Amino acid sequence: MGEQVVSVASYGVEPGLRFAVLLDGNGGCRTLDMEAVRRWTPDDGVIWLHFERDHPAAAQWVTTKGGFDPLVAEALLEEETRPRVEAIDDGLLIILRGVCAAPPEEAEVSSAEIDLVPLHVWADQRRLVTLRDSGHYITALRDIRLALDKGKGPKQTGELLALVSDKLVRDLEPVLDTMDEEVDDLDELIFHGEASEVRERLKQLRRRSVQLRRYLAPQRDALNRIEHDDAPWLKERDKLRFREVIDKLMRFIEYLDAIRDRTGILHDDLSTVISERIARNSNRLAALAALLLPPSVVAGLFGMNVGGIPGVNDTWAFIIIVAFVAVISVATLMVLKRINWL
Known part of the structure; x- marks a missing residue:
């Protein structure tokens, strides 16, 4: 070849x-x-x-x-x-x-x-x-x-x-x-x-x-x-x-x-990891809802348009209610921390 x-x-x-x-x-x-x-x-x-x-x-x-x-x-x-x-x-x-x-x-x-x-x-x-x-x-x-x-x-x-x-x-x-x-x-x-x-x-x-x-x-x-x-x-x-x-x-x-x-x-x-993140976020939302619950209840009670609501004619009534709500919120926050929600 x-x-x-x-x-x-x-x-x-x-x-x-x-x-x-x-x-x-x-x-x-x-x-x-x-x-x-x-x-x-x-x-x-x-x-x-x-x-x-x-x-x-x-x-x-x-x-x-x-x-x-x-x-x-x-x-x-x-x-x-x-x-x-x-x-x-x-x-x-x-x-x-x-x-x-x-x-x-x-x-x-x-x-x-x-x-x-x-x-x-x-x-x-x-x-x-x-x-x-x-x-x-x-x-x-x-x-x-x-x-x-x-x-x-x-x-x-x-x-x-x-x-x-x-x-x-x-x-x-x-x-x-x-x-x-x-x-x-x-x-x-x-x-x-x-x-x-x-x-x-x-x-x-x-x-x-x-x-x-x-x-x-x-x-x-x-x-x-x-x-x-x-x-x-x-x-x-x-x-x-x-x-x-x-x-x-x-x-x-x-x-x-x-x-x-x-x-x-x-x-x-x-x-x-995703489940833990969801659970952590759910706990935070639940804690936030618990913190907002007392103010919401007080605001709801005093916001009713009916007669007989106390403090209507008292100039210090609003400040007293705000202070009361703040105290309740702080107490709720301490309770949530104590039970490890936050």
Whole structure:
């Protein structure tokens, strides 16, 4: 096979194709264009093709030129998917989830905007085909591609697949760390912040943890199935890396469970704080009503428009009544303090 080097840094030059590289078996690669991809044969070496799943050109290649079984092609282009693995002949159909981050040229994305997005994979002895949606950006694949450009990447398909899985799980750690820090912040805000804001942030955080776990649990099962697959191109060293990835993923799932439990506890604490605030305000209102009750009764009695009200013709009657009301109010205040209402 002749030289088909396009450019080491070419991404998305071909319609629907993010990149295509031919592994040299020593940790490096050569970048191919679509014409070189069409001329590729398994004897040329291991090839890695990365497509935009929702691009018409990529869909056409998968269905007509990729040499896939129709059921495999349909699964690779499927819209709604969950992590799973299917062994078909000597290859593996794999659906995984990775962290969707912002492209390098864009500003940093907040944790609330981070999501797990599907990565569709076909792997056999001489070929790895990956597909992700054009609106998503998975840093794990970028890192592997950069390592290949530097001559420090994987050498064969099993190692490449294990490295992709490892990088996908690795990118979960900063997301979980950010969520844990947010739980700590909310723990402080419960007693000092606005209740409505804390409640909304708790709701979003708990929903995000449940959503992440929804995909990580089946992803653990999928990786476990890859590890136990008897494909000849999966070496013992590759399976050892898969075991390490599975262990790390299990720890992350436990971490998510802990975050979910902590948010539940914080929600209960928030409810308790709100109840205490309501009770305290109710006590204050009750105390105020008790303080105003004697003046209201006296004012009501002397405000009746009937005959026989004492002090009508006495110039000191108003001052005496005001003094009497003040004394009663002070006495009521002392009683309320004595019984710990104030």
